[in-house]
Amino acid sequence: MNTLIKSLAGLGLGAALTLTAGTAMASGSGCGTFTNADGVDEHLACSTAPIDFTNKGSLQNGAKIFMNYCAGCHSAKYVRHSRIAKDLEIPPELVEKYLMVTTDQIGDHITAEIDPEIQASWFGAAPPDLSLETRLRGDDWVYTYLLSFYEDPSRPWGANNLVLANAAMPHVLHNMQEELSQEEFESEVGDLVNFMAWMGEPARHDRQVIGFFVILFLLVLLIPVYLLNKEFWKDVK
Numbered sequence: 158m159n160t161l162i163k164s165l166a167g168l169g170l171g172a173a174l175t176l177t178a179g180t181a182m183a184s185g186s187g188c189g190t191f192t193n194a195d196g197v198d199e200h201l202a203c204s205t206a207p208i209d210f211t212n213k214g215s216l217q218n219g220a221k222i223f224m225n226y227c228a229g230c231h232s233a234k235y236v237r238h239s240r241i242a243k244d245l246e247i248p249p250e251l252v253e254k255y256l257m258v259t260t261d262q263i264g265d266h267i268t269a270e271i272d273p274e275i276q277a278s279w280f281g282a283a284p285p286d287l288s289l290e291t292r293l294r295g296d297d298w299v300y301t302y303l304l305s306f307y308e309d310p311s312r313p314w315g316a317n318n319l320v321l322a323n324a325a326m327p328h329v330l331h332n333m334q335e336e337l338s339q340e341e342f343e344s345e346v347g348d349l350v351n352f353m354a355w356m357g358e359p360a361r362h363d364r365q366v367i368g369f370f371v372i373l374f375l376l377v378l379l380i381p382v383y384l385l386n387k388e389f390w391k392d393v394k
């Protein structure tokens with residue numbers, strides 16, 4: 158399948174397919190409401206997450222960010238480190254060295270470094286498992302959520318979120334956001350959400366490519382079937 162996708166990408170079909178993938182997954186429900194400075198309730202539209210499973214560089218960078226910034230608190234219990242190595246084309250030695258922050262067995266699933274129950278007593282809410290988070294909330298919701306932290310001294314960790322009001326999660330990407338330009342920060346978060354979308358359904362891209370060819374095959378098949386139909390009924394009419 159991978160070689161098929163690669164040769165397709167070579168034909169320039171990849172871009173068209175990613176486009177359909179993006180529109181098909183749009184999460185229509187919006188990203189919450191918040192009260193603006195004038196006291197008026199405003200609706201927050203979701204930003205579109207840049208999902209592209211053919212972009213291995215983006216997925217690899219996303220994996221790096223996830224393991225370094227998120228796996229301390231969140232597990233991703235359906236994802237094995239060995240699957241990351243294989244699908245994201247990262248040599249297993251590098252996964253062991255840089256990405257396995259919470260275990261030393263490459264066949265293990267991603268577990269949180271800190272016990273979720275202890276965290277619940279710290280933060281008031283246990284950090285949910287993130288394996289299927291993009292399936293639950295939608296890619297765009299997660300992307301917008303991660304871009305919507307703002308300073309709020311009234312909160313215990315000094316940060317609040319426009320999408321999830323009074324979120325218990327601290328703004329863990331604060332330093333990254335300070336160091337980068339807005340554009341660079343959005344690109345990093347885009348890679349992170351691309352990786353999270355891959356975690357939620359590693360076969361999504363393959364499924365879409367196969368679906369495209371099944372439809373194409375059926376359309377092509379329609380031509381001989383139509384002609385045969387004409388041929389069969391020629392003498393009856």
Ligand code: HEC
Nearest residue numbers: 226227229230280282283284285290299323324325326329
């Ligand atoms: C310090 C611990 C901690 C770290 C590190 C952390 N989170 Fe969280 N996260 C939480 C807690 C606690 C919640 C529960 C928030 C709530 O329910 O208000 C949460 C909630 C979330 C949610 C919302 C879940 C939902 O559907 O309501 C998402 C998405 C999320 N985290 C993503 C991330 C990502 C991505 C990272 C890495 C960049 C990350 N988190 C790093 C503690 C953490």
